Amino acid sequence: MTTPRRKVIIDCDTGVDDALALVLCLKNLEVVGITTVGGNVGLASTQRNTRYVTEVTGYTHVPVFAGYDRPMLEPLRDASYVHGAGGLGPIEVPEPKKPLESRHGVDYMIETYMAHDDITLITLGPLTNVAHALLREPRLAGRIPEILCMGGSATFGNATPAAEFNIYTDPEAAKIVFESGIPIRMVGLNLTREQRVTPALMAAAEAIDNDVARMVARLCGHVLARSGGTGSFCDACAVMWLVEPAVITKSLKLHVTVETRGEFTRGMTVCDTRPYAGAAPGVDIDRQWQSEPSLPGKAPNVEVAMDLDQEKFNEVLLDTLRRYSET
Numbered sequence: 001m002t003t004p005r006r007k008v009i010i011d012c013d014t015g016v017d018d019a020l021a022l023v024l025c026l027k028n029l030e031v032v033g034i035t036t037v038g039g040n041v042g043l044a045s046t047q048r049n050t051r052y053v054t055e056v057t058g059y060t061h062v063p064v065f066a067g068y069d070r071p072m073l074e075p076l077r078d079a080s081y082v083h084g085a086g087g088l089g090p091i092e093v094p095e096p097k098k099p100l101e102s103r104h105g106v107d108y109m110i111e112t113y114m115a116h117d118d119i120t121l122i123t124l125g126p127l128t129n130v131a132h133a134l135l136r137e138p139r140l141a142g143r144i145p146e147i148l149c150m151g152g153s154a155t156f157g158n159a160t161p162a163a164e165f166n167i168y169t170d171p172e173a174a175k176i177v178f179e180s181g182i183p184i185r186m187v188g189l190n191l192t193r194e195q196r197v198t199p200a201l202m203a204a205a206e207a208i209d210n211d212v213a214r215m216v217a218r219l220c221g222h223v224l225a226r227s228g229g230t231g232s233f234c235d236a237c238a239v240m241w242l243v244e245p246a247v248i249t250k251s252l253k254l255h256v257t258v259e260t261r262g263e264f265t266r267g268m269t270v271c272d273t274r275p276y277a278g279a280a281p282g283v284d285i286d287r288q289w290q291s292e293p294s295l296p297g298k299a300p301n302v303e304v305a306m307d308l309d310q311e312k313f314n315e316v317l318l319d320t321l322r323r324y325s326e327t
């Protein structure tokens with residue numbers, strides 16, 4: 001891996017795909033701390049699952065914090081129908097030996113960012129914790145250099161036709177984060193649907209002789225059984241943008257905001273693609289914003305991932321799993 005180890009804090013709601021993202025980040029990035037939020041399943045499970053993954057991977061020195069257990073305005077509607085009652089599919093997670101940190105996740109986020117301004121924030125769940133942190137300490141907007149967000153979509157949704165689960169779960173929080181001024185890289189469903197969990201990927205993971213690969217193979221099995229070959233590891237796609245940027249082969253800089261009031265579109269990430277309409281997609285990556293004086297609108301605030309190299313994704317994932325055999 002040629003990518004330098006980047007410092008990150010991960011905010012997640014550990015279900016099946018968060019677990020895989022954590023496996024990738026712990027081995028390839030410098031994970032400073034992990035905060036957890038209610039989302040895929042309740043907070044009691046997401047923080048426990050997160051501690052479990054740090055034990056399986058051998059990264060128990062990374063502190064795990066619990067944040068908020070419910071969205072800002074609404075009760076939590078979880079996705080246990082996707083991730084299983086405990087959040088990690090068929091894996092019955094025992095109570096880990098690794099303790100949960102006593103501080104609240106949002107306190108940790110605020111204290112850490114007020115002391116350091118070089119830590120990328122990765123968000124893999126509803127944006128509840130980040131929004132609360134920004135409301136309590138507005139100076140954070142100038143301290144978080146970048147947010148890499150799995151959420152939203154430049155096309156269709158999953159929770160509803162218009163909205164992706166993480167954003168739909170807490171649209172008010174997402175709106176606060178997207179309008180914070182912090183540079184955001186967004187990996188949404190339009191991208192993650194290009195990645196497929198296949199029997200071949202599961203077999204390749206099964207062939208690797210360590211506990212992390214065995215856990216990943218079981219998670220692959222869960223996704224395959226549930227989706228019949230159309231499932232994705234959404235959160236893993238997102239973190240690949242930091243772990244191995246070559247996995248993301250196209251992105252667009254767009255203005256993106258979050259719909260909070262629509263009759264059919266609450267939780268939709270509204271992406272202003274108008275300046276790109278009709279443009280050749282092969283040249284869009286890193287292209288400068290082409291201002292059209294005739295188009296009313298706002299300057300881009302989000303870089304939206306548009307294309308993924310699935311072979312490269314599998315290669316980086318399997319290489320990472322093999323490296324878990326090294327002591």
Ligand SMILES: [Ca+2]
Nearest residue numbers: 013018124125
């Ligand atoms: Ca997640």
